[in-house]
Amino acid sequence: MPLAIAFGSASEFSHGDALKAALAEFISMLIFVFAGEGSGMAFNKLTDNASTTPAGLVAAALAHAFALFVAVSVGANISGGHVNPAVTFGALIGGHITLVRSVLYWIAQLLGSVVACLLLKFSTGGLTTSAFSLSSGEGAWNAVVLEIVMTFGLVYTVYATAVDPKKGNIGIVAPIAIGFIVGANILAGGAFDGASMNPAVSFGPAVVSWSWDNHWVYWLGPFVGSAIAAIVYSVFFISPSTHEQLPTAEF
DSSP states (O other): OOOBBOOOOOGGGOOOOHHHHHHHHHHHHHHHHHHHHHHHOOOOOOHTTOOOOOHHHHHHHHHHHHHHHHHHHTTTTTOOOEEEEEEHHHHHHHTBBHHHHHHHHHHHHHHHHHHHHOOOOHHHOOOOOOOOOOOEEEHHHHHHHHHHHHHHHHHHHHIIIIOOTOOOOGGGHHHHHHHHHHHHHHHHHHHOOOEEEEEEHHHHHHHHTTTOOTTTHHHHHHHHHHHHHHHHHHHSOTTTOOOOOOTTTTO
């Protein structure tokens, strides 16, 4: 099927439904980052900032999987439950959301992550909200490829379970499937680059801790992986007869 990016109109910036959807993205992102980043801060406190252990990696994977399941679920009927600028970008590439609404979502998602990290820093008495970083021996371009592959899996799952018009009853399990793939990818990639798959999740801690080393990796990789997944799924699995333009982004 041909891909069709919808630009939308400037009036969407003040449209009630679009603003409500952006607010839903802000809240969902706040919930997700507060639990995900917070679990890492709690682990560091309990272990006196010791090196990450296998148990810590499992705890991070579970916290992110559970929190994302909830964050997607609570936002699904309002905004589509993107909770990730890369997912929004994938929806834009496939013609399921307008560019104008995408910008609203991106602003809301980034603000949600920053506010979550500020709340964590305040409520924990000033503990550090650690920014994503590369492990020893992991080069920047190695991490870019890792983020591309992991985000491809995430956005492909979003398309298969939430976007595809043929999804049928499988749409019911979309939030848990999305949470599961993120948790699994954290187990696979967390030891190498933190396994972000989500530019907003990386952005909040970077702002609050003001640490920007290799931050570009966590934008380039997820956006490229998302675009590839959107194009592959749209071209090969969504037929022209079943495709619908969905500028409201309600999957």
